[in-house]
Amino acid sequence: MYPNSKLLKIAELYYIERLSQSQIAAKLGISSATVSRMLNEALARGMIRVEIRDPKKRSDKLERALQERWKLDRVVVANGSVQMEDRYKILGKKTAELLSEFCRGKKTxxxxCGRTILETALSLDPDLSFPELRVIPLMGGWGVEEIEREANRLVALIGQRWGCKFQYLLLPAILxxxxxxxxxxxxxxxxxxxxxxxxxxxxxxxxxxxxxASNAAYLPLSPEDxxxxxxxxxxxxILGRLVDEHSCELDLPFNHCLASISMDLLRQVPIRxxxxxxxxxLKNIRASLESGLLSVLVTDLETAEYLTELPLRA
Structure with a gap:
């Protein structure tokens, strides 16, 4: 029998500090066999709880919960890192898989635009072919940094990947x-x-x-705007248009000068x-869900967990 304090020390070194049993043995001047016995005893006393969580099962449960709660046709929850760069790639890969399914037999x-849509296009399976599909930009181009994320560039990239037709929208995003x-x-x-x-x-x-101010750098908006x-x-x-909590376009001069599909037309698309x-x-995703703007949502595990815990607004 070992004192609780020693068992806790061994458990912390092994499970929290991630030392190996041999490293713990060397650090404390005991044998590896003793470390193993102490860990087993700590487990038997209930001082250690081992929990196995399958992220796939968790994401499946969240997908079902969100789909039912928000009356969506489909929800895809991507597992993986919450770091920004990784999130773009993970969401892009999941969206690419989904897009190939939804575009079968479709015409338009x-x-x-944006980084996630770029990662989606780059993740498309080039062995697939959709010769009857036509890809259309939903907005003009900002014409500033990282133009590879512009809608005109992205429709061409998808056209090349899938062998489908595409058209440009030869307009700047803002007039x-x-x-x-x-x-x-x-x-x-x-x-x-x-x-x-x-x-x-x-x-x-x-x-x-x-x-x-930081994420509006590509928009011609003053601090007053x-x-x-x-x-x-x-x-x-949404597609450049500044919206409120109901996903309704705000009455702003900026919105009136924007070369982008209207929110009314967007809502008429069967698969959004x-x-x-x-x-x-989070606020924009919630607004898009509550207003019925989306029929399909692709998001990450952390965001999905937050959305399932939101209280319903009256």
Missing amino acids: LGLG SSPEILTLLWAEPQIRLTTNHWQHLDVALFSIGPELC IRKAHDLGTVGD IGVGGGADK
């Missing part, structure tokens, strides 16, 4: 005035693409983070796949 896919945007919407070359927005089978887009957006209750953006995870996107 609308595409947003200098609503009047100029209205004129450009009427251009025949532009309408060749935007006319497809009314007949989309699938829409894939990222759920944007909360608006702040950001303040006004917050005063109006913004939770982030929203992708996102992380603390800075």
Whole structure:
């Protein structure tokens, strides 16, 4: 029989500090056999509890819970690291698997922009072929850093991967005035693409983070614009459009100058796949779920656990 204090010390070294039994033996001047006996005794006394958790089973349970709670067609919960760079890749891989399923037999896919959508495109199986599918950008281009994440670049990448048709939207994402945007919407070359927005089978887009000075660097927003957006209750953006907790577009000059599919048209798409995870996107994801904007959600384990614990709003 060993004193509790010694058993606890051995257990902490082994399970918390991750020392091997031989390292513990050398550190304490005892034999490895003694360390093994002490660990077994600590386990027998209930001082150590061994728990085996299968992340796959946990994610399956969360998927079912979220799908039922929010009346979704599908939920995919990705296991893995919560580090930002890893999250993009993990979500992109899961979204790619899902997209290949949903695009079978479909004619038109609308595409947003961003890092997760880029990782999705890079993760697509190049051995698959969808020659009847047409991929359409859902917004213009920001024309700033990391243009490989722009919607026009991404539709071309998917077209090359899957051997499908694609079209560009030859517009900047933001125009200098609503009047100029209205004129450009009427251009025949532009309408060749935007006319497809009314007949989309699938829409894939990222759920944007909360608006702040650091993540709004690519948006032509002044500090005053950001303040006004917050005063109006913004939770982030969907395809560039700043929205409130009901996923309704805010009445802001910025939104009126944005070359992006309208929220009303987006809601009419039969399959609406929203992708996102992380603390800075929680409000926007919640709004997208509560408003019925999404029919399919792809998120990470940590975000899914948070969403299942949310109280339902009246």
